[in-house]
Amino acid sequence: MTTVTLAKALNAGLRKAMEDDPKVLIMGEDVGKLGGVFRITDGLQKDFGEDRVIDSPLAESGILGTAVGLAIRGYRPVCEIQFDGFVYPAYDQIVSQVAKFCFRTRGKVPMPIVVRIPFGGGIGAVEHHSESPEAQFAHTPGLKVVACSNPVDGYWMIQQAIAADDPVIFLEPKRQYHADKAELDEQATPQPLFTSRVVRPGADATLLAYGPMVKTALKAAGAAEGEGRSVEVIDLRTLSPLDLGPVYDSVRRTGRVVITHEAHVNLGLGAEVAARITEECFYSLEAPVLRVGGFDTPYPPSRIEEDYLPDLDRVLDAVDRTFEF
Amino acid sequence: MTTSDFGPDLVEVFGPSQSDGGPELVQLLTPEGERVHRAEFDQDFSADQLRGFYRDMVLTRRIDTESTALQRHGELGIWAQLLGQEAAQVGSGRALRPQDYAFPTYREHGVAWCRGLDPLRLLGLFRGIDQGDWDPREHNFGNYTIVIGAQTLHATGYAMGVQRDGAVGTGDPERDAAVIAYFGDGASSQGDVNEAFIFAASYNAPVVFFCQNNQWAISEPIERQTRIPLYQRALGFGFPGVRVDGNDVLATYAVTQAALQRAREGSGPTLVEAYTYRMGAHTTTDDPTRYRLSDDVETWKLKDPIARVEVYLKRNGLADEDFFEAIRAEADELGVRLREGCRTLPDPNPLSIFDHVYAENTPELERQRDGYAAYLDTFDTEAAR
Numbered sequence: 120m121t122t123v124t125l126a127k128a129l130n131a132g133l134r135k136a137m138e139d140d141p142k143v144l145i146m147g148e149d150v151g152k153l154g155g156v157f158r159i160t161d162g163l164q165k166d167f168g169e170d171r172v173i174d175s176p177l178a179e180s181g182i183l184g185t186a187v188g189l190a191i192r193g194y195r196p197v198c199e200i201q202f203d204g205f206v207y208p209a210y211d212q213i214v215s216q217v218a219k220f221c222f223r224t225r226g227k228v229p230m231p232i233v234v235r236i237p238f239g240g241g242i243g244a245v246e247h248h249s250e251s252p253e254a255q256f257a258h259t260p261g262l263k264v265v266a267c268s269n270p271v272d273g274y275w276m277i278q279q280a281i282a283a284d285d286p287v288i289f290l291e292p293k294r295q296y297h298a299d300k301a302e303l304d305e306q307a308t309p310q311p312l313f314t315s316r317v318v319r320p321g322a323d324a325t326l327l328a329y330g331p332m333v334k335t336a337l338k339a340a341g342a343a344e345g346e347g348r349s350v351e352v353i354d355l356r357t358l359s360p361l362d363l364g365p366v367y368d369s370v371r372r373t374g375r376v377v378i379t380h381e382a383h384v385n386l387g388l389g390a391e392v393a394a395r396i397t398e399e400c401f402y403s404l405e406a407p408v409l410r411v412g413g414f415d416t417p418y419p420p421s422r423i424e425e426d427y428l429p430d431l432d433r434v435l436d437a438v439d440r441t442f443e444f
Numbered sequence: 445m446t447t448s449d450f451g452p453d454l455v456e457v458f459g460p461s462q463s464d465g466g467p468e469l470v471q472l473l474t475p476e477g478e479r480v481h482r483a484e485f486d487q488d489f490s491a492d493q494l495r496g497f498y499r500d501m502v503l504t505r506r507i508d509t510e511s512t513a514l515q516r517h518g519e520l521g522i523w524a525q526l527l528g529q530e531a532a533q534v535g536s537g538r539a540l541r542p543q544d545y546a547f548p549t550y551r552e553h554g555v556a557w558c559r560g561l562d563p564l565r566l567l568g569l570f571r572g573i574d575q576g577d578w579d580p581r582e583h584n585f586g587n588y589t590i591v592i593g594a595q596t597l598h599a600t601g602y603a604m605g606v607q608r609d610g611a612v613g614t615g616d617p618e619r620d621a622a623v624i625a626y627f628g629d630g631a632s633s634q635g636d637v638n639e640a641f642i643f644a645a646s647y648n649a650p651v652v653f654f655c656q657n658n659q660w661a662i663s664e665p666i667e668r669q670t671r672i673p674l675y676q677r678a679l680g681f682g683f684p685g686v687r688v689d690g691n692d693v694l695a696t697y698a699v700t701q702a703a704l705q706r707a708r709e710g711s712g713p714t715l716v717e718a719y720t721y722r723m724g725a726h727t728t729t730d731d732p733t734r735y736r737l738s739d740d741v742e743t744w745k746l747k748d749p750i751a752r753v754e755v756y757l758k759r760n761g762l763a764d765e766d767f768f769e770a771i772r773a774e775a776d777e778l779g780v781r782l783r784e785g786c787r788t789l790p791d792p793n794p795l796s797i798f799d800h801v802y803a804e805n806t807p808e809l810e811r812q813r814d815g816y817a818a819y820l821d822t823f824d825t826e827a828a829r
Contacts, residue, residue, distance in 0.1 A: 144608075170608050176646050181597060181639035188547075188601020191580065194608070212636075215591050216598070224587055225577040226800040260801050284803035313806070360806035 123303050126296040128270035129159050131303075132277035133197065137167050140195060143281055146173045146182055147199030147235075156201055157237055157296050179205055183212035186232050187220070195231045197281055202293075203238040204247025210255075217286045218261030230286045233277070237293035238266075239331040239381045240428055243421040250418055251330075251382035256288040257359035257391075264359040265312060266290040268333035270301040272356065275309035283312065290358075292331035299334075315362040317369065321351030324375040324438050327366060327392060329355040332379045332429065339434040350438060358388055366392070367399050374405035375441035379429050384412040406444035409437045454672060466673065468687050469719060472694040475747040477755030485698040491762040497693045498753045498763070499771050500538065501530040504554035505750065506775040507563045508724075510782045511553075511570065515728040519786050520570040524551045528691070528723030531749030532656045534558060535696025536624065536718070539704055543611070543621040545584040547599035550576075551656075552588075552626050559585035563778070564785040573789055592627075593634030596653065599625030600640045603649035603707070612650045613710030622707035623651045624700070630661025632677070633669045641681040641713070650707035652700065653678075653715045656690060658722035663735040678715035690718030691749040721747070794820065 123131065137143045145160055145167075151174035154161030164172035175182045179200060186196035200206045206213075213234065220230045240249030257264045263285050267273040273291070280287040310316060318333065319340050328336035333354045340350040351369050355361065370376050376396060378389040389410035396408050411429045419427045470482055508526050515523040526533065529551070537558025540546060546555055553566055560583045568574035569588060576588040589595035603623040606612055611621045631637050632655060644651050657674055659666050670677070678685025688699040696718055703714035721744040725732050732741075757763040798805075798813035 173604075176639070176642050178635075178639040178642065180636055181600075181643050184594060184597020184636055184639065185601030185604060185643055188598040188603070189605045190601075191586070191598065192602045192605025192609070194605055208635075211591065212594065212597065216589075216594055220587075221803055222800050223575040223577060224579070224800075225574070226803065227577065227579045227581075228587070229803040231803075263802070263806075360808050 120302055120304050122300045123270050123274075124297050124300055125267070125270045125273045125291070126157060126159055128274040128301075128303060129277055129291065130161055130163070131305075132274040133160065133163060134166075136197075136278045136281040137163065137171065139278075140281075142193060143195045143197060144171050144173060144189065145197050145199065146175050146186060148175055148177055148182075148201050150174060150199050155199060157293065159235070159291075159296075160199065179209035180212050183209040183217060183232075183234070187212065187216050187230065190230050190232055191228060195281060197233045197235060200234060200236045202248045203236050203250040203252055206234075206236055206252060209234075213256070213262070213286075213288075214259050218259050221285070222261055229284045231284050232286045233280045233289050234286070235277075235289045235291060237296070238290045239292050239294060240418060240424050241294040241331065243424070245421070246418070249421075249424065251380065251413065253288070253290055253358050253380075254382055254387050257388060262286055262288055262359060263313065263357070264288040264290065265357050266292070266330035267356070268292060268295070268328075268330055268354050269299070271303055274303055274305075276312055276356070279309065279312035290330055294331055295334065313357040313360055313362060315353055315355045315357065315365050317351060317365055318354045319350070319352040321349040321373070323349045323373055324351070324377065324441055325366065325369040325373045326350050326352045326434070326438065327355055327376065327378040328352065329358060329380065329388075331381060335429065335431055335434060336379060339431050339438065342431060342435055343438060348438070355388075355392075361392065361395070363392065363395055363399070366396065370396055370400045371403040374403050375438075376404075377409045377411060377434065377437045377441060379411040379434050379437075381413050381428055383415045384410050385415045387412055406441040409441055411437045466687070468673070468675070469689050470686060470695045470699050471689040471692050472698060473692045473752055473756060475691070475752050477752045477759060479756065482695070485695065485702060487698055489694060494753065494757060495763055495767060497534055497538065497697070498750070498757060499774070500534040500554070500558060501693060501750045501753065502771050502775055503778055504530045504534060504557050506778055507553050507557065507566075507782065510779045511567065512724070512728060514567070514783065514786050515570070520567060520728075521572050523570050523728045525722075525724035525727065526551050526553055528721050528744065528749070529656055529658060530554055531693035532690035532696055532718040532720045535693040536654050536700040536716070539697050539700035540624065541617075541621070541704075542584065543619070544704060545586065545599075545602055545621065545623045547586040547595040547602070547623065547625045548588055549592075549595065549626050549628065549631075550588040550590050551628075555626065556585055559583040561585055563782060564789075567782070567786050568789060571786065571789055573792055593631035593636040593640075596625040596627055596631070596637045596640035597643070599623045599651050600644045600649050603644065603651040604647055606650055607647070612708065620708035621650065622704040623649075624654050624704065625651055626654050626656065628661065629655065629657040629659065629666050629669050629674060630664065631655075632674055641678070641683075641715075644713040645682040648710070648712040650710065651713050652703040652707055653713060654700065655715065655717045656720055657717050658720050660722050660726070660732075660736070662726040662730060663732075665736075673717065675715055675717035683713045683715065685715035685717065687717045687719055690720030691747045691752075693749060693753060
């Protein structure tokens, strides 16, 4: 049992995956000696060598394109995209090649590639360093998309994503990297990767979140309790495929649901989740499914990013509004 | 080009740009069928080898013309023609060893032939019954790639894998492997191709970049893509480039073989520019009369890749009329097999849409498949009434 940050947990998970399977490679910009700009790959090149922890030229399409070739040769590349806003040069390789190879070849050439993307805002960064592009990838058949929210999940989910035979977009909430510590039991049996989880039980309303917003949602539920409302919080964890069974169970009990994410609300994950809840739980709903997210604007300058990001008060306000119907 | 204040000009560094192929063009067999010599690439070709090249090119051309006809008959939705590029593809394809690996575009029917892929397998993609789903491991021949240039990065990554598997520079001819990436003159403008050059150079990857410069990217001439001969770009990336007569199967074979051997030995990437011409349209949907002169086509007809080998074989008594007759018969047989085979290729089951989206399927897709199957069943019920 050790106490670790998300950054340390991911590092330990990557190390374990590399120990378990010699075909696992890490590729990306500055992932070698520097250990990545967030130090997630710290020390791995020293221990596994330059052939397995590969500092790449500064070209994201090149990273993903060569990862495809390595996967065809039988390797399991784990690609680090330095920041969310820099994934777009690799978008074509991800969407047109990584996502489609298995389908195109009728399963003969799977793409066991993990694309790690530090995502989300709240770190006072310049433009392109605070984005939440998950919907772009969740909309793409052939990709799986997951988001971890805490150190324990980070440790297990990265190993499970690497072991999966499908390409996984692995979203890491960068503002949580060094924020909180948690106790990690490396002998525990992890929850399956593509499943959601109730992280705080409740009876009056259901609050859905993933990645960096799970912490905010838990705080909101705590504050609501002070006001006499019992809010159930579910960490979606997997964004594609969605695992909404626990969500439907919850909504059938509470009748009220709010989903929150940092990404823009328009055509975001919340829209899909709301549509499915409406299809599955129509007669249980006491109020429309409400969404709380980033505004439909580009990510703003950091001095006003707190106005863009959904916070405890905006989430609570939405929970309150579900009781007004 | 005038001298600028910023350093030497293009002519000073690269010499005059040669739109006709130029003096750098490596050639071993002239369009007239005359054997010429080029010390660094020369080799002796056996009569068997020469007859083999001829047979490969004739059959490749037959695959192409037959498939074009199948498109005209409505049996294929589209066909990407290779007419004129037979030598570039057969010369390079025959230079590969079994352990080497080729990453094609969607036009490498001649390379596919050399690798041993049944040409009927190529037609599925163009007929719309599959997306080119052959197992690339069977012949070390990758799946056709339609996004221009994307496969050059795949080839480079695969070559990085070859390095990691210790299959470079061991000196064992059965083990050392090279990778060849096919692309065209249009693709040379793509970011992915330039990134592939950079990654391959940086890691010294065992990959040959084989550019068939057929002078046209649909309607855009080579001048729209480059101001210098393409092979000269390699120098800027830090590896050698060579321009070969892509209509000369002997030169293409020799140059590709040398480049592949460099790669296998661990000396890194090479750019081979096979200088050729797209005699047909870009695909069967294209109309080249809108953008190019028939004069050009006529000029290139005189450089036909098959005719020069035929002349050479006949003039030197390396093949008799029986040989040519046998090849004609074999081509006819192949044509019949393609025509009949194509027409009987089965349409896929509609529910196969839901297969292989993932290695491990998702509950949501299973739900959608079951729903669509049930929906289809309602029609069967109505028909049965």
